[in-house]
Amino acid sequence: MSGEILAVNSGSSSLKFALFDAASTASPMAMQVRYRGQFSGLGSRVRTELQAGFGTELNEEQDAALYDVPAALDHAGALERLLQWVEDNPALGDIRAVGHRIVHGGARYREPLRLDAESFAALEALNELAPLHQPHGLAPVRSLTGLRPGLPQYACFDTAFHATQPAVAQTFPLPRRFREQGVIRYGFHGLSFDYVSRALSAERQHGQALPGGRVVIAHLGNGASLCALRDGKSVAATTGFTAVEGLMMGTRSGSLDPGLVLHLILHEGMSAEAVQRLLYKESGLLGVSGISGDMRELLASEAPEAAEAIALFVYRIVREIGSLAAALGGLDHLVFTAGIGERAAPIRAAVAQGCEWLGARLDDAANAANALDIAGPDSRLGLWVIPTDEERMIAWYTATELARRT
Ligand SMILES: Nc1ncnc2c1ncn2[C@@H]1O[C@H](COP(=O)(O)OP(=O)(O)O)[C@@H](O)[C@H]1O
Ligand SMILES: CC(=O)OP(=O)(O)O
C-alpha cells in the first residue's frame, strides 16, 4: 500500500507525531519512519522539536515552517498545522490514514478501531476518566473529521495491552455490580509497554541476555507507571481505573488513601472539581517540591524540596516494583523507558539500588551513557534502557487495520 500513515500521540500537554511508510507492515519494527516531531507546552507556551527527517528531501526552511506557530496553540490547532504542512510538502507523500493514541477505551473498546460518529461519542463519554488525556486525544480527531471527512482515522488504546491481565489483577474489592458495570483496573501506557516488550524480546534473541520471562517495565515520563509482564503479556500494572493511580507522577499524586479523598470533600469542604485538580495537576513532583513537575528541573535544583520530591518518586517506584515482583513470583528483567527512564541516569541508579535485594547490580558507566544494557556482570537481574516508540505502535496498528479493510 503506498502513502503514509500519520501517527499522533496526544499527551497531556504535548503532541508527538510521526509519518511512517504505509507499505512496511510486516512487523512494528519493520515500519519505515519518514519524519518525526513534537509540539510541547500546548495550551500554554508552545515549544517545538524536530526529531528527525529520515530520507525526506526537506530543506531547513521547509522543516522550520512547521514550527512557525503562534505561542498559544492547542492539540487540535497543532494537528491542523501539521496536516497543512504535510500537504504543502509533497516530498512527505500522501497521508492514507491517521492513527491516534486514545488513552481510554473503557469496557467497550480494546482493539484498534476505525473512528466514526458513534465510537467518537462513546469515547467522549469517557473524558472524565482521563481528564488530562481523553479530551486532548479526541480534539484532533474532531478537527480532522471536519477538515478531511474522507480520511480514515483510527484509535489505538492505551488500555488495550492490559486486556490479558487475569481477573484477580483487574478487580477492585467492591460490590460485584461495579465490576459488571466496567469498574475495573484498566491500566495505561499500553502502547509503550507493547513496543518496549517487543524491543526487549528482539534484543534478548540476539544478545547474551539473562533468561527468564518475568519482566517489569518502568514507563517514567510525565505520566509514570509500571507493568508486570509474563512472556510478553501484561499480568498487572500500577495504573488502574484511571491514570492517576499508582506511582507518583509529574503533577499527579498516584495512589492515595481513599479515606483522604473523602476527608477532603466531607471535612475540608473541597469540591469534587477542586479535588480533581489537586490530584491531577497540583500533586506529584510539582506538589511535593513546590518547584516543578519536570524531572530535569528538579535534578538541576539544589533545593532540599527538590531532593525530597525525587526521593519520594524513587521510593514509590521501588515499593511498587516489589509488589509486582511478588505478583510475578520473582523478577528476571527490569526495563526503563520514557523521558525520565531513558535519560535520567541518577533516577535509574537510585531505583537499581533499591532493587539490590532482587539481584540488581548496575554497570555505572553504561548507566551514565544511557546504554541499552546497563546490568553489571554480577547482576542477577537484567537491567535495560529501551527508548519507547508509541508512534510506531500506533502506525503499525493503523496500517494493519487499513490493510485488512482494503
Ligand atoms: N535528560 C533528562 N534528564 C532527566 N529527565 C528528563 C530528561 N529528558 C526528559 N526528562 C524528563 O522526562 C519527562 C517527560 O517525559 P516524556 O516521556 O516526554 O513525557 P510525556 O510523554 O508524558 O509528555 C519530564 O519529567 C522531563 O523532565
Ligand atoms: C496515560 C498517561 O499517563 O499518559 P502520559 O504519560 O502521556 O501523560
Ligand SMILES: [Mg+2]
Ligand atoms: Mg507519554
